Amino acid sequence: MRLADADLIELYRRMVLLRVFDERALVYHRQGRIGTYAIAWNHEAIQAGATFALADDDWIFPSYRESPIGLVRGMPPATILQWWRGHPSGWWNPLEWNLASISVPVGSHVPHAAGLAWGKKLKGEPGVAMAFFGDGATSEGAFHEGANFAAVMQAPLVLVCNNNGWAISTPISAQTRAETLADKAKGYGMPGVRVDGLDALAVYEAAREAVERARAGGGPTFIEAVHYRVAPHGTADDPRSYIDLERVEDERRRECVGRLEAELRERGVLDDELVARLRREAEEAMRAGIAEAEAEPPADPRLVFEHAYADPPPQIAALLRQEAPSG
Ligand SMILES: Cc1ncc(C[n+]2csc(CCOP(=O)(O)OP(=O)(O)O)c2C)c(N)n1
Numbered sequence: 001m002r003l004a005d006a007d008l009i010e011l012y013r014r015m016v017l018l019r020v021f022d023e024r025a026l027v028y029h030r031q032g033r034i035g036t037y038a039i040a041w042n043h044e045a046i047q048a049g050a051t052f053a054l055a056d057d058d059w060i061f062p063s064y065r066e067s068p069i070g071l072v073r074g075m076p077p078a079t080i081l082q083w084w085r086g087h088p089s090g091w092w093n094p095l096e097w098n099l100a101s102i103s104v105p106v107g108s109h110v111p112h113a114a115g116l117a118w119g120k121k122l123k124g125e126p127g128v129a130m131a132f133f134g135d136g137a138t139s140e141g142a143f144h145e146g147a148n149f150a151a152v153m154q155a156p157l158v159l160v161c162n163n164n165g166w167a168i169s170t171p172i173s174a175q176t177r178a179e180t181l182a183d184k185a186k187g188y189g190m191p192g193v194r195v196d197g198l199d200a201l202a203v204y205e206a207a208r209e210a211v212e213r214a215r216a217g218g219g220p221t222f223i224e225a226v227h228y229r230v231a232p233h234g235t236a237d238d239p240r241s242y243i244d245l246e247r248v249e250d251e252r253r254r255e256c257v258g259r260l261e262a263e264l265r266e267r268g269v270l271d272d273e274l275v276a277r278l279r280r281e282a283e284e285a286m287r288a289g290i291a292e293a294e295a296e297p298p299a300d301p302r303l304v305f306e307h308a309y310a311d312p313p314p315q316i317a318a319l320l321r322q323e324a325p326s327g
């Protein structure tokens, strides 16, 4: 289905927002203003493209790689920056955004998404769930359980696998003997499709079909979005010892935001002025976001323990009784 010009601009705007978030977040990490950060550079076509097929009622289950995905629903950048700063104001109420909390354990959110989708079906409520995870997650038991369960229950679930070729330093060839990850879908009895992970419109189209099928009672779909990771796994990783650096250079030249931009310029939908304005707005949102995050008072360290124990051990109970540190 052809998107209207206004939709194409909105899709591009979301990609720019995600790109600028990622680039600024890396700088903030280097400046010591946020903690470890999972770099999402060149994953924007998958994140913006797939979620573009969702309605506001639909649920998103992100992994750490999709940490800024709330931006596509209007979540303030400060919230996500606070998450990476380990500050409680970075914990949102999932019901407020129909956005589950970010899963750092690999694949453990796939059964959660399957359960939510099945629950929607049982209650006769509208809405589908979309879970994002990586190629490495397909080797996890939790992925298998979630995918199988969703298929058996014909739950309205869309599984979006970001196949960037690497699980930190483990290449896809060490994860599976399957020719493609999409082939795994057959074993669960669900449709599996493979798309170019740098082509936002192709990802959108695959997601649109999957969402439509899910809404119509046709059960889950597995989407494998293929690309090659061009940035380190995260800020604590140095991939030079394991990655194909020539391929990285090559892939960087084909990066996905510039690709959609070129297509939309050719269609006469984007021009210099609009491109500059959207980037400027995203940069301003980030400047305001980090300022807002840093203006918040630091969290009370006792919070770390408050929700960890029903009956705290005596030493911790004594610490919790102390006055909160001032400043
Ligand atoms: C259950 C579990 N095992 C191990 C880890 C450590 N770990 C963090 S990221 C990662 C690699 C995951 O790769 P992939 O699923 O391909 O996602 P990507 O990071 O490439 O987006 C691993 C093994 C973890 N977070 N959770």
Ligand SMILES: [Mg+2]
Binding pocket: 134, 135, 136, 162, 163, 164, 165, 166, 167, 168
């Ligand atoms: Mg991966």
